Amino acid sequence: MLEKFNLHIIIADDDTDDSDLMFETFTNNPNFGKVSLVANGEELLNYLKDTSKQTPDVILTDINMPILDGIEALEKILNTNEFKNIPCFVYSTSINPSYKEKCDVIGVKGYLIKPYSFDAFAEIPKKILSIIEI
Amino acid sequence: MKDNNQNIESLLAEIASLKESLYESNSIINAIKQGDVDALVVHNNGVPQLYSLETADYTYRLLIEKFKQGALSIARDGLILYCNDYFSQLVNLPSEKIIGTYLNEYFDNPTLFVQLIEALKYGINTHEILLKSDNSTFPAYIALTDLEPAVEAIGIVITDLTEKKKHEETIFRHHKELEGKINELNSTNLNLKEFIHVISHDLKEPLRKIVMHGERIDGSCLSEGDTRSMNVMKSSALRLNSLIDDLVQYSSHTAQLERSEVDLADIIHEVIDDLEIIISDKNAKIELGKLPVIQASRVQMRQLFSNLITNAIKYSKTTITPLIQISQADYLDAELPNQNTKFIKIQIIDNGIGMETPHLIKIFTIFQRLHAKNEYSGNGIGLAICKKIMENHSGNITVESTLNEGTTFNLYFPIL
Numbered sequence: 001m002l003e004k005f006n007l008h009i010i011i012a013d014d015d016t017d018d019s020d021l022m023f024e025t026f027t028n029n030p031n032f033g034k035v036s037l038v039a040n041g042e043e044l045l046n047y048l049k050d051t052s053k054q055t056p057d058v059i060l061t062d063i064n065m066p067i068l069d070g071i072e073a074l075e076k077i078l079n080t081n082e083f084k085n086i087p088c089f090v091y092s093t094s095i096n097p098s099y100k101e102k103c104d105v106i107g108v109k110g111y112l113i114k115p116y117s118f119d120a121f122a123e124i125p126k127k128i129l130s131i132i133e134i
Numbered sequence: 135m136k137d138n139n140q141n142i143e144s145l146l147a148e149i150a151s152l153k154e155s156l157y158e159s160n161s162i163i164n165a166i167k168q169g170d171v172d173a174l175v176v177h178n179n180g181v182p183q184l185y186s187l188e189t190a191d192y193t194y195r196l197l198i199e200k201f202k203q204g205a206l207s208i209a210r211d212g213l214i215l216y217c218n219d220y221f222s223q224l225v226n227l228p229s230e231k232i233i234g235t236y237l238n239e240y241f242d243n244p245t246l247f248v249q250l251i252e253a254l255k256y257g258i259n260t261h262e263i264l265l266k267s268d269n270s271t272f273p274a275y276i277a278l279t280d281l282e283p284a285v286e287a288i289g290i291v292i293t294d295l296t297e298k299k300k301h302e303e304t305i306f307r308h309h310k311e312l313e314g315k316i317n318e319l320n321s322t323n324l325n326l327k328e329f330i331h332v333i334s335h336d337l338k339e340p341l342r343k344i345v346m347h348g349e350r351i352d353g354s355c356l357s358e359g360d361t362r363s364m365n366v367m368k369s370s371a372l373r374l375n376s377l378i379d380d381l382v383q384y385s386s387h388t389a390q391l392e393r394s395e396v397d398l399a400d401i402i403h404e405v406i407d408d409l410e411i412i413i414s415d416k417n418a419k420i421e422l423g424k425l426p427v428i429q430a431s432r433v434q435m436r437q438l439f440s441n442l443i444t445n446a447i448k449y450s451k452t453t454i455t456p457l458i459q460i461s462q463a464d465y466l467d468a469e470l471p472n473q474n475t476k477f478i479k480i481q482i483i484d485n486g487i488g489m490e491t492p493h494l495i496k497i498f499t500i501f502q503r504l505h506a507k508n509e510y511s512g513n514g515i516g517l518a519i520c521k522k523i524m525e526n527h528s529g530n531i532t533v534e535s536t537l538n539e540g541t542t543f544n545l546y547f548p549i550l
Contacts, residue, residue, distance in 0.1 A: 017343060064335065093339045094382075096331040116345045116375075 006033035008054060009128075012044040012061040012070060013037070018114065021121055022060070029125040040065040041073030048083055056086065058128060060112075063092045063099055071099060075106050087132050091124070204274075204292030207281070212236040212247050215287060224274075224294055225267050237290070242271045254278050254288070262295065272296045330385045334378050341378070344371045380515040387434055387522050396432050398439075398480070399425040402460060405439045409447070416456055418447050423461025426478055429550050434523045439482075441516040442543055446484035449541070459483045463544075477529070477546040484542075489535040497533065 009032055013019040019037050026035045036056065038044045044061060045068070047053055059077065061070035070090055077083045090103050091112040103111050110131045115121050198205045204221030208214050214233050222229040225240050238247035242264035250261060259278045264271045275293040348368045353361055399422060406413065406420055413420065420443065443458060450456035463479040489497070498521040520543075524531040528548050535541040 015339070092335070093342055094331070094335045096335065097386075098328070098331075114339075114342060116342050117349055118346060 005031060007031055007057045008034040008036070009058040009060060010036040010038065010044065010047060010056040012039070012041060012059075012065065012073065014039050014062065014065040018062070021118075022124070025121050026125050028122075031129055032125060041068030041070055044068075044073050045076060048077065055083070058132065059086055059088045060128070061088070061090055063090055063096075071102055071106070074103075074108060078107050087128075089128055089131075204290075204294075206237065206290040206292070207285075207287045208237050208290060209287060210251065212238050212251075221292060224272075224292065225265065240265050242266055250276070250278060251288075254280055265292070273299050327385060330382055334382045337378050338375060341371055341375050345375065377515075380519075383437075384515050384519050384522065387437065387519060387526060393429045393431055395427055396430045396435050397425070397427045398435065401432070401435045402439050402443075405436055405443060408440065409443060412444065412447055416447050416450055418450065418456035418458060421457065421459045421461075423459065425460070425480070426462050426547075428478065428547050430527055430547070431523075434526060438520050438523045438545075441520050442482050445516055446482065446486055446541070450484065450486040454485065457485045476549045478549060480545040480547070482543040482545070483540065485540040488537045488539050488541055489533075490537050491535070494533050494535060498531065 009026055011019060011022050011026070013022065019039075023035050023037055026032045034054075034056075036047065038047055041061070044059070048055065059074070061073060063070040070092075074088050074090070077086070078088060084107075087109045088107075089110045089112060090099075090108050091114055092099070093114045095111065095113065100111055110128065112124060112127065115123070199218050200220075201218070202220055204224050205218040206214055206221055207216045214235055214237055217229050217232045219229070222232055225232065236247075238244040241247060246263060250263075253259070253261070259280075261276050263274055263276050265274045273295040275295055277291045277293075279289040279291075281287045281289050345368070348364070348371060351364065353364060356364060402420075402422060402425070412418075439460075446458045447456055460480065460482050463481055497517050499518060521531050524545060530546045532544045532546075533541060534544070
């Protein structure tokens with residue numbers, strides 16, 4: 001069970017418009033103490049492997065990204081003993097049923113849809129917190 | 135006196151020869167009676183002529199002789215005692231050259247003969263083998279019948295399988311080709327589905343930002359004209375988004391569906407619950423008659439009736455209470471020509487604005503709308519989806535309508 005306090009989240013998204021917004025949203029949420037940004041799945045993996053960096057408490061990744069996409073990255077992460085207990089979330093513009101299925105198989109905690117309004121973006125940290133609670 | 139003696143002598147000789155002929159004839163008759171004779175060879179002026187016996191067996195003999203399969207009788211060691219015309223054609227040798235030879239000489243693998251005889255003991259009497267003809271071989275079906283104890287021989291029937299094998303090979307090839315095509319189609323379908331998801335995703339990403347940032351723009355400092363333009367842009371972006379959603383939905387209803395027993399009455403009740411808001415908004419009444427249980431995709435049935443009921447409510451008159459009647463037609467219909475299958479017919483009858491006949495054929499085509507966009511909402515995909523769903527179920531959807539009186543949709547489900 002995670003302390004619902006001072007959480008460190010890492011967000012992988014190649015779209016800077018969205019990642020900037022996510023950074024802002026999570027920074028504004030009192031439960032998150034640190035927000036790290038990476039631009040694709042490979043950077044996400046490198047960040048996790050880098051021992052000089054603090055291991056994040058939560059992972060949130062976009063799906064369609066260059067070099068290594070979000071699902072491929074999570075597949076590797078969730079297959080690594082060291083990281084497999086980190087709650088992982090996926091967020092994307094649309095739900096592709098085959099992606100959703102893949103996420104369920106590899107043990108992704110939640111599949112979130114990128115919202116169409118700023119207000120709805122603010123709901124994302126709350127949604128993630130409510131899922132981690134369970 | 136001498137003349138008399140000569141006469142007597144010649145008469146005696148004649149009697150003797152007649153006696154001999156009589157004896158011969160009697161023995162032949164006896165032999166025939168005992169079944170020892172199949173045919174007679176009579177020398178006429180030194181030319182031998184064969185006479186078969188026209189007894190009751192004659193038909194069978196002729197049948198064996200003439201029928202279009204090889205027939206032989208052989209001794210247990212394979213010595214050929216008899217062969218018919220067709221066998222001699224098959225191996226391309228005159229029958230006199232065949233009789234007296236051994237059957238295994240005509241086998242591609244002569245050692246097989248022993249096995250055939252062995253197998254006969256265990257009641258296995260048919261085999262596929264390769265026979266030789268000139269320098270080539272041909273596939274044949276061989277059937278052995280042990281004629282013992284009646285006759286010390288084995289009866290053999292040989293069927294030329296060359297044509298059959300050719301047909302089989304053709305069918306097999308066609309089958310392979312078809313399989314290939316099916317795989318190709320399946321992968322094309324899969325690619326298309328994937329393509330649609332990718333395209334929709336890529337289209338929606340910028341669209342989402344347009345919508346999101348459009349909402350954020352502070353409208354208070356815009357002129358009246360700019361505000362109007364801003365609103366048009368916002369609503370257009372939302373519309374484009376819903377079009378993309380509908381397209382994805384249209385493409386996701388495929389024929390590869392999971393069928394189960396579906397009670398249409400249950401489905402329609404669920405749909406009515408889902409549509410509660412628009413139904414009560416328009417104060418619409420929905421009457422359900424007798425409805426069947428059919429083999430169908432639950433998801434697609436929900437979508438189908440949801441679209442049809444939504445459609446009926448959307449195109450209802452404002453002056454009277456919208457009434458939608460859904461029921462199974464009592465009779466199995468003859469309206470679908472050239473169809474051997476029997477159908478269950480379900481009708482959705484409304485008292486809405488109706489349509490003019492020339493418009494009817496268009497309504498199932500994707501993106502066809504008969505009304506201006508701002509008059510009635512919708513993307514013109516709903517009925518195209520209905521048509522696709524019916525086709526997925528090997529059924530059909532038809533429409534009848536009278537302008538200002540109402541529309542009837544007929545659904546035909548094949549009885550599986």
